[in-house]
Amino acid sequence: MYIIVVGGGKVGYYLTKTLLVEGHEVLLIERDRHKVEVYGERLGSVVLAGDGAEAAVLSEAGAQRADVVIAVTGEDEDNLVVCQMSKAKFHVPRAIARVNNPKNEVLFQRLGIDVTVSQTEHILKLIEQKIPEKSFVHLLNLRHDELAIVEAHVSEGSPVAHKRVANVQFPVHCVIAAIIRGPDPVIALPNTEILPGDELIIVTHSNEEEDLRQMLMES
């Protein structure tokens, strides 16, 4: 995949590095020429100096053939415009925006951004997760298909504890993608037994998120 990352802060830099390791073609666009030089020395020629909201820069970056544009600057207005320009002018199929102010998450989705990632929201949710009754955490919205990824903690009293995946009656449009058991992720096969302490990563239709939450809670 060809991925354009806009914004060379810590998030943008490590994101670029990781995506490169995963074998993707990546270009990082950053305004600060000094950063561009430093990153260029570390990552090779995958860094472009310029303003990612400018069409000329996006065009130079080859946005017309990009599969994904990810805007991760520290300014929400810049991330919004980068994503909208990519879609409107270069027909990039997928635009992902980092949302710094959690209040903007819903707005961005209404304005056509495919996926929003809110770090603040994530940290808040991680904190909530440490509180026992918040054992069901919404991780990510996938706007296009109205899908959500949620993480559910399995307590000793949960109706699904000690059941095999195949024997659990999930709502129709829910699939367990993975089980985090201790430090290791486990792929959820039909005969995998769900244990107390597991974190279930579930892909669900947004409409059924509440049903899912209900069925996983202790009865």
Added chain:
Amino acid sequence: MNVIAMGCGRVGARVSIILDQHGHHVTVVDTNPEAFRRLGEKFKGDTLIGTGIDEDVLRRAGIESAHVFIAVTNGDNRNIMAAQVARTVFEVEHVVVRIYDPVREDTYRRLGLRTVCPTTTISALIIDLINDVLPADEEL
């Protein structure tokens, strides 16, 4: 009519003063309180410190009863985002946004925003003013 102007630079202040003189109720929003000095002492409208890309700030500025929203800060992206918040979230009837970058201006005009691009407007005016004193192409 209730008007909200976001950005109290030369343009924001001037538009606000004129609309105020015409009897409209203008609320000017700017992150820098010093900027409100441009409005002068006769200005009867309100001022609010904050950024117009924040829905709560816009609510405090009275956007729910505003007829007109003008986005004229120095940042194109900020203006674009604020204008879309005004239009999409608060359904303000008349939203005008200044965008310096001609390409961005063109893109968002096509997406339905009412845009003003000083770069193209002023360039055209200047060319117009010097056109008659310049020899036509074929005489060069």
